[in-house]
Amino acid sequence: MQVTTGRFAPSPTGPLHLGNLRTAVLAWCFARREGGRFVLRMEDLTTQTAADHEDGQLEDLAALGLDHDGPVWRASECTAAHAAAIAELEEAGLTYPCFCSRREIREAAAAPHGTGLEGAYPGTCATLSPDEVASRLEHRPHPALRLRAAGREVAVTDRILGGIGAEVDDFVLRRGDGVAAYNLSVVVDDAAQGVDQVVRGDDLAPTTSRQVLLHELLGLSVPVYAHVPLVVGPDGERLSKRHGSVSLGDLARAGIGAAEVLGLIAESLGLAAPGEKPTAAQILDRFDPEAVPSGTWEFAPPAPR
Numbered sequence: 001m002q003v004t005t006g007r008f009a010p011s012p013t014g015p016l017h018l019g020n021l022r023t024a025v026l027a028w029c030f031a032r033r034e035g036g037r038f039v040l041r042m043e044d045l046t047t048q049t050a051a052d053h054e055d056g057q058l059e060d061l062a063a064l065g066l067d068h069d070g071p072v073w074r075a076s077e078c079t080a081a082h083a084a085a086i087a088e089l090e091e092a093g094l095t096y097p098c099f100c101s102r103r104e105i106r107e108a109a110a111a112p113h114g115t116g117l118e119g120a121y122p123g124t125c126a127t128l129s130p131d132e133v134a135s136r137l138e139h140r141p142h143p144a145l146r147l148r149a150a151g152r153e154v155a156v157t158d159r160i161l162g163g164i165g166a167e168v169d170d171f172v173l174r175r176g177d178g179v180a181a182y183n184l185s186v187v188v189d190d191a192a193q194g195v196d197q198v199v200r201g202d203d204l205a206p207t208t209s210r211q212v213l214l215h216e217l218l219g220l221s222v223p224v225y226a227h228v229p230l231v232v233g234p235d236g237e238r239l240s241k242r243h244g245s246v247s248l249g250d251l252a253r254a255g256i257g258a259a260e261v262l263g264l265i266a267e268s269l270g271l272a273a274p275g276e277k278p279t280a281a282q283i284l285d286r287f288d289p290e291a292v293p294s295g296t297w298e299f300a301p302p303a304p305r
Contacts, residue, residue, distance in 0.1 A: 006031025006197040007190070008061075008068075009041040012054035015247035018299055019201065019231035019239040021064065022265045026228050027199035028066045028280070029287040038066075039193050041073040043186070045179050049076075060248045063258040065280030073193060075185050082180035085188045085218055086173055089147065094217065095173060097143040098125040099136045120169035121146065144181075145174040147214070154209040154216075159226035160292055161202065166209040183210045191220040202227035203238065226289075231268075232296045239299060246301055254302045268297040 008027045010020055031038040040061075042054050058072065089095050098121075105121060126148065128136070137143070147170055155165035172181040180188075190198065205227040215222045231239040239246055251261055259277045266272035270293060271286045278286075 004031055004034045004036030004197050005039060005194045006036055006199055007039045007041060007193065007195045008066075009043050009186070009189075009200075010057055011043040011046065011048075012050060012057055013046065013048040014053055015249060016057050016060050017231075017239055017246040018251075018261070018265075019246075021060065021248065021261070022231055022268065022297070023199070023201050023228055024061055024066060025064065025262070025265050025280070025283070026269070026292065029284055030199045030226060030289055031197060032284055033287050033289060034197075036197065037069040037194075039070055039073065039195065040068045041075065041189060041193065043182065044074050044076045045182070045185060056249075060258075063248060064262050073189065075189055078185070078189050078192065079180065081188050081192060082185050085184060086145065086180065088218060089173065090145075092217075094148050095145050096126055096128070096148055096170075097133060097137075098146045098170075098172070099140050099143045100124050120167075121171065123170055126170060140176075142176050142178065144172050144176045146170045147173050147217075149210075149213060152213060154213050156208050156212050156225065158205065158208070159224065159289070160229075160294065161205060161227050164205050164208055164225075164227070166206070168209050168213050171210050183207060184214060187211050187214040187218070187220065190223060191215070191218075196221060196223045197226070198223045199226045199228060201230050203230060226292075228292060229294060229296045231299050234298065234300050236298075246299075251302070256302060264299075268299075269293060 006027050008024045010016060016024070028038050042049070044054070086095070104124070125146070149168040149170050152168050153165065154168055155163070158164050171183055173184045175181055208225055212222050233239050248258060248261060252258070262280065262283070263272055263275070263277040266278050266283045267274055267276070270291070271283050272278050
């Protein structure tokens with residue numbers, strides 16, 4: 001029997017908030033419940049990441065009792081593999097340089113001749129001639145690199161959301177600064193870590209078709225996906241720093257310790273009674289992958305006690 005490998009891959013740009021922690025608990029439960037490995041990776045390819053944020057996130061996960069297998073991976077340590085994957089796509093004729101600014105992309109996508117896909121790249125640079133590319137390189141020598149997806153339809157079946165397949169646009173593989181874009185790096189890194197189960201917030205569901213297409217083009221096994229509902233604030237918006245006391249440290253300062261936070265998360269998943277403080281191991285014993293609540297969890301940050 002193949003051993004499942006699940007993962008949690010936060011970006012170390014600040015403390016994990018309650019929504020991140022709830023997703024981590026679910027990812028850990030999915031992997032462990034099905035007899036699998038659970039690995040951690042830091043998505044540290046942006047300039048806002050920092051080692052102290054990584055340390056704090058690891059401490060928070062440990063405080064909730066979430067263990068992991070093997071060392072912590074970092075996307076920044078896998079740049080050679082990212083470059084090799086991009087080179088493979090280039091050699092297959094599946095890429096082209098893009099000189100568009102974000103403003104130009106927004107304006108083109110909103111035009112009547114746009115693709116109709118929300119946030120999709122309209123293909124402005126896809127048909128540039130070699131002479132046009134050479135001319136633009138004189139003014140912008142470091143363009144982004146896009147996948148020539150040609151509007152492929154990619155079918156994806158999610159364990160929670162069901163069918164989430166979509167038409168794939170020509171998305172970015174490498175940013176203008178030479179760093180691999182998230183959609184490319186996450187596919188390469190998941191494959192390198194042997195990840196075959198991806199549990200993450202459902203805000204990332206729209207990117208899944210792009211990633212599945214890359215898995216297929218690169219000859220990599222496609223993971224099983226499960227996109228879990230988010231935690232929202234009283235305003236109905238996705239939980240974030242603007243909602244106040246939402247990190248484990250903030251909640252501790254409000255008099256809510258890690259054990260109580262874990263209990264609140266378990267209660268939101270139907271795995272604990274109000275006021276109960278089960279351990280991670282107890283939550284795992286009660287966890288049913290087929291019974292994850294489908295709705296968001298509204299959380300109102302508490303006033304200091």
